[in-house]
Amino acid sequence: MRTGLAVLALIGAPLAAPDPAQAQDATPCDYELVVLGAGQDAGAPQIGHADDTGPRLLPSSLALIDRSEGKRYLFDASPAITEQLAMLDGIEPPREGLGVDGVFLTHAHIGHYLGLAYFGREAAGASGVPVFAMPRMIEFLAANGPWSQLVELENISLDALNDRTPRMLPGGLAVTPFAVPHRDEFSETVGLVIHHPDVGSALYLPDIDYWPEEGESNLLLSLLSRVDHVFIDATFWDDNELPGRDMSEIPHPRVTDTMDLLADLPAEARARVHFIHYNHTNPIRDPASAESAEVEARGFSVARRGDRFCL
């Protein structure tokens, strides 16, 4: 993997120590991230698990509210987009229409893009919602129904991103994709770095097969040294999670291993790690579980639907 260094070059110098006064600021910020969902693609309860009484999960998705420009962006379009957008409307109402000024997609697995369908004729009948994705993903959407119909009817407007190349948005925001190892049947898979040079940065990386080494370091460590908030793959807790199945062949870094990898970082850095995209079997799904308490005790946090962060 050679992705990280170039991405890091784009988002500037290592972080300075945090300003405690800023961290305490409770007034609405100009740039706010909202966690719209924190589950794996299938959410929870999963199909076929009617007896599952655990906490409900919607598939992972983030929103970014840019109050200075009056814009709202989505990161992934999950099958629960109707409910997720309604939640966002409750926090920051749309200026007009749907009020979605751009959707950035990570990849073509069901939790991450099926929600695009709701921009179409049978639902919102939206007009020209910009959809930003990598070139293979764009080709997949343009060439296959029902997505191709959204393009033909101009409900959405496709805009190709390039690996490690920032996409500038109005007001100084930029979003930079970088390719990561994952099961790429229909599209590339990317992490997305959201960055404003005067404000801050965040990483959305819901799916990755493993943390690749990069030069002297590791991709995650490199990213964490320069990004304010990282929302990262927490699909599985550990290798004992799927009883009766040999998990050694199942990808995704385990939450326990990721915490071990980051254990020696200062508390301030660990506090910027937010675990997201957890499977219905992952015990951190339950805020009251021993595993959720362990994550907190080790200085990390579990992203929960409704969480809000100033960029």
Ligand SMILES: [Zn+2]
């Ligand atoms: Zn996923």
Ligand SMILES: [Zn+2]
């Ligand atoms: Zn995936």
